[in-house]
Amino acid sequence: xxxxxxxxxxxxxxxxxxxxxxxxxxxxxxxxxxxxxxxxxxxxxxxxxxxxxxxxxxxxxxxxxxxxxxxxxxxxxxxxxxxxxxxxxxxxxxxxxxxxxx
Amino acid sequence: xxxxxxxxxxxxxxxxxxxxxxxxxxxxxxxxxxxxxxxxxxxxxxxxxxxxxxxxxxxxxxxxxxxxxxxxxxxxxxxxxxxxxxxxxxxxxxxxxxxxxxxxxxxxxxxxxxxxxxxxxxxxxxxxxxxxxxxxxxxxxxxxxxxxxxxxxxxxxxxxxxxxxxxxxxxxxxxxxxxxxxxx
Numbered sequence: 001x002x003x004x005x006x007x008x009x010x011x012x013x014x015x016x017x018x019x020x021x022x023x024x025x026x027x028x029x030x031x032x033x034x035x036x037x038x039x040x041x042x043x044x045x046x047x048x049x050x051x052x053x054x055x056x057x058x059x060x061x062x063x064x065x066x067x068x069x070x071x072x073x074x075x076x077x078x079x080x081x082x083x084x085x086x087x088x089x090x091x092x093x094x095x096x097x098x099x100x101x102x
Numbered sequence: 103x104x105x106x107x108x109x110x111x112x113x114x115x116x117x118x119x120x121x122x123x124x125x126x127x128x129x130x131x132x133x134x135x136x137x138x139x140x141x142x143x144x145x146x147x148x149x150x151x152x153x154x155x156x157x158x159x160x161x162x163x164x165x166x167x168x169x170x171x172x173x174x175x176x177x178x179x180x181x182x183x184x185x186x187x188x189x190x191x192x193x194x195x196x197x198x199x200x201x202x203x204x205x206x207x208x209x210x211x212x213x214x215x216x217x218x219x220x221x222x223x224x225x226x227x228x229x230x231x232x233x234x235x236x237x238x239x240x241x242x243x244x245x246x247x248x249x250x251x252x253x254x255x256x257x258x259x260x261x262x263x264x265x266x267x268x269x270x271x272x273x274x275x276x277x278x279x280x281x282x283x284x285x286x
Contacts, residue, residue, distance in 0.1 A: 037136075
């Protein structure tokens, strides 16, 4: 017997850890990894709500698969951007990418 | 009781590895911890009777996204060095923001504790898992696949997801394509 709130609390903790990583890390790859943590937290929430409130329908599973798809697309494009930026500027430190400033 | 202990072990493992992901200075170690986090999340899916999602998590996240991340780490110099500072100047502020965010979320859980009880109890809804319908136990993948292609279900988001994946693939190739002036 596990109440729904335990899953929600674990997902909230995972999301906040990812939030900290996105805000505090300097490296663009590390920021992308923290974003993946946040997406995983969202997926835990979707599956938990599906299991507890609508286990007779496929709705939660379907949306979790969509989140998975978007996460895969995001990782591919994000890492391509990082490779491209590294090739041009020789750096993937997010603070040093300031050519759009001023 | 056993179920709760398993859940707590998986959750503690997942969250510990997630903390390592955001704090480890060596990015390669962080990527390995990221794989462990994904494994823990897959375990949470198994405890929620979502076996297909757990398998998809293993394939897509551990098999593909982690490998992509490790490739990116290895292709960019300086990332593996441990002399660079891992955090920017606003790290303390970020920590405060993350803790406050979790505090607000937990406060909301506590406010609605009558709606989703914080302690297990079979008599109250949402305090224990409801029974899984037999067709979801035996062939949840068939139910899911029908929902994906059912016009009354999710066929439109399904098609849009396929177009999104194609666009992301083409976009990733074009973005990472070496320009002619770069070679000179």
